[in-house]
Amino acid sequence: MNVRAPKGTADMLPEVARAWEYLTRTAQELFARYGYEPIYTPLFEHTEVFTRGIGEATDIVSKEMYTFTDRSDRSLTLRPEGTASVVRSALEHSLVPQGSYVKLYYAGPMFRYERPQKGRMRQFWQIGIECLGAAEPSVDAEVIAVLIRFFEAVGIPLENMRLLINSMGDETCRPAYRETVATFIRDHGEALCEECNRRAETNPLRAFDCKNPGCVEVMAEAPLFRDELCDECADHYEAVKEYLDGLGITYEEDPKLVRGLDYYTRTVFEVQVDAGLGSQNAIGGGGRYDRLMEQYGGKPTPGLGFALGFERTLLALEAAGVEIPAPPLAEVYVARVDESVSGMAFGFTSALRETGIAAEMDHQARSLKAQFKQADRLGARLTVIVGPDELDAGEVTVRDMGTKEEVRVPIEGMAGRIAALLA
RNA sequence: GUGGGUGUAGCUCAGUUGGUUAGAGCGUCGGACUGUGGCUCCGAAGGUCGCGGGUUCGAGCCCCGUUACCCACCCCA
Numbered sequence: 143m144n145v146r147a148p149k150g151t152a153d154m155l156p157e158v159a160r161a162w163e164y165l166t167r168t169a170q171e172l173f174a175r176y177g178y179e180p181i182y183t184p185l186f187e188h189t190e191v192f193t194r195g196i197g198e199a200t201d202i203v204s205k206e207m208y209t210f211t212d213r214s215d216r217s218l219t220l221r222p223e224g225t226a227s228v229v230r231s232a233l234e235h236s237l238v239p240q241g242s243y244v245k246l247y248y249a250g251p252m253f254r255y256e257r258p259q260k261g262r263m264r265q266f267w268q269i270g271i272e273c274l275g276a277a278e279p280s281v282d283a284e285v286i287a288v289l290i291r292f293f294e295a296v297g298i299p300l301e302n303m304r305l306l307i308n309s310m311g312d313e314t315c316r317p318a319y320r321e322t323v324a325t326f327i328r329d330h331g332e333a334l335c336e337e338c339n340r341r342a343e344t345n346p347l348r349a350f351d352c353k354n355p356g357c358v359e360v361m362a363e364a365p366l367f368r369d370e371l372c373d374e375c376a377d378h379y380e381a382v383k384e385y386l387d388g389l390g391i392t393y394e395e396d397p398k399l400v401r402g403l404d405y406y407t408r409t410v411f412e413v414q415v416d417a418g419l420g421s422q423n424a425i426g427g428g429g430r431y432d433r434l435m436e437q438y439g440g441k442p443t444p445g446l447g448f449a450l451g452f453e454r455t456l457l458a459l460e461a462a463g464v465e466i467p468a469p470p471l472a473e474v475y476v477a478r479v480d481e482s483v484s485g486m487a488f489g490f491t492s493a494l495r496e497t498g499i500a501a502e503m504d505h506q507a508r509s510l511k512a513q514f515k516q517a518d519r520l521g522a523r524l525t526v527i528v529g530p531d532e533l534d535a536g537e538v539t540v541r542d543m544g545t546k547e548e549v550r551v552p553i554e555g556m557a558g559r560i561a562a563l564l565a
Numbered sequence: 566g567u568g569g570g571u572g573u574a575g576c577u578c579a580g581u582u583g584g585u586u587a588g589a590g591c592g593u594c595g596g597a598c599u600g601u602g603g604c605u606c607c608g609a610a611g612g613u614c615g616c617g618g619g620u621u622c623g624a625g626c627c628c629c630g631u632u633a634c635c636c637a638c639c640c641c642a
Contacts, residue, residue, distance in 0.1 A: 254638090454642055477601075513601080
């Protein structure tokens with residue numbers, strides 16, 4: 143059998159798994175302070191949830207979905223992102239209170255069928271938040287703040303990050319702007335790549351994303367949405383910026399920031415870093431999606447959120463030289479002198495653990511020397527030596543691995559004494 | 566889907582113009598006088614040299630195919 147994990151997937155070995163849990167803990171703590179509650183949705187959904195929400199013409203839907211039919215011929219798809227599922231769930235269970243809003247966060251694996259490379263996997267982890275029901279620009283600023291604060295909290299230096307923001311307009315002003323850009327593309331067709339020419343018909347705004355040097359040059363001359371937003375969208379955008387200024391969060395306006403999902407309206411944003419991600423640069427991003435709930439048949443319900451990538455965040459942390467704290471595997475190691483005391487050693491280890499102390503012992507009857515090496519490797523601060531001599535006196539020897547000092551401790555109340563020594 | 570690079574012990578890599586028993590460092594295990602660690606020293610285990618063909622007296626080294634991984638394009642977390 144093939145013992146390799148499937149292409150584009152990776153085992154998270156203990157070192158990485160620890161980092162994973164660290165990111166998760168940090169997020170949970172931070173998100174809770176902003177009033178977000180956890181939600182877990184299925185890893186797969188009816189395919190329609192994504193085709194309708196994310197958009198047929200997007201790369202994600204047109205060529206990256208893991209779609210399959212189950213035994214009853216239902217078309218299901220492994221989720222390529224988190225927002226669509228959360229919004230579907232919020233609609234299904236009426237999570238958005240009338241006249242109010244709900245704040246949710248999620249974490250877990252996402253799936254996209256792509257050629258893997260640095261910072262891009264077929265199964266990758268995201269953690270994200272969604273705020274459903276609130277249309278006010280202060281919420282936009284708050285969501286952006288949570289994203290920035292998270293990266294700060296895990297240890298990415300502020301100066302390594304770049305926050306880009308833009309407005310994608312709404313149903314009032316976007317159609318006209320779309321047409322303006324489509325026309326612009328057709329007018330400059332011969333100077334643009336094949337893909338961009340196709341975009342004039344499918345999704346003109348994405349032409350701003352093209353990295354082809356010729357296209358970049360031409361698109362630099364294209365009319366900017368910033369200048370054609372309707373009054374409401376322009377006001378909203380201005381307000382978001384004011385709130386961000388108030389929070390002291392620095393951002394760069396990028397009129398060409400066009401995110402790859404169709405559901406975005408008004409505010410969109412992305413956090414980028416320059417080092418560690420290979421040719422990728424975004425570690426998190428999101429935006430507002432005021433029409434998404436309606437696309438699923440719900441009442442008009444504004445919403446917005448962000449998603450950030452675990453793998454990419456770790457790459458960025460690595461590039462910044464941040465070490466993720468690793469607790470010792472054992473605070474106390476129980477060494478036994480010979481097999482005659484195995485039973486006692488086993489009992490002591492268990493008693494320590496029940497007292498709340500991380501304790502480890504040797505199960506393989508190895509030499510005392512080997513046991514000390516093990517104690518050292520595990521990072522134990524104390525080693526309890528269990529030998530016939532000690533037991534005869536109703537005691538054990540406790541060695542401080544740092545100072546090498548040894549004291550005899552009565553077996554009676556040993557766990558408590560050791561806990562005191564560790565304190 | 567397209568292009569480039571790389572596949573030698575658990576990990577990181579050497580392997581000279583093809584030549585006989587394939588090496589190192591790290592890690593693991595054991596030992597350096599009797600119940601004791603981090604340094605040092607000694608030793609051991611561990612390899613279908615990605616796989617399949619071919620050339621050759623002889624291939625880890627050359628050729629062809631194949632596969633896996635990596636990186637890049639596209640796009641995104």
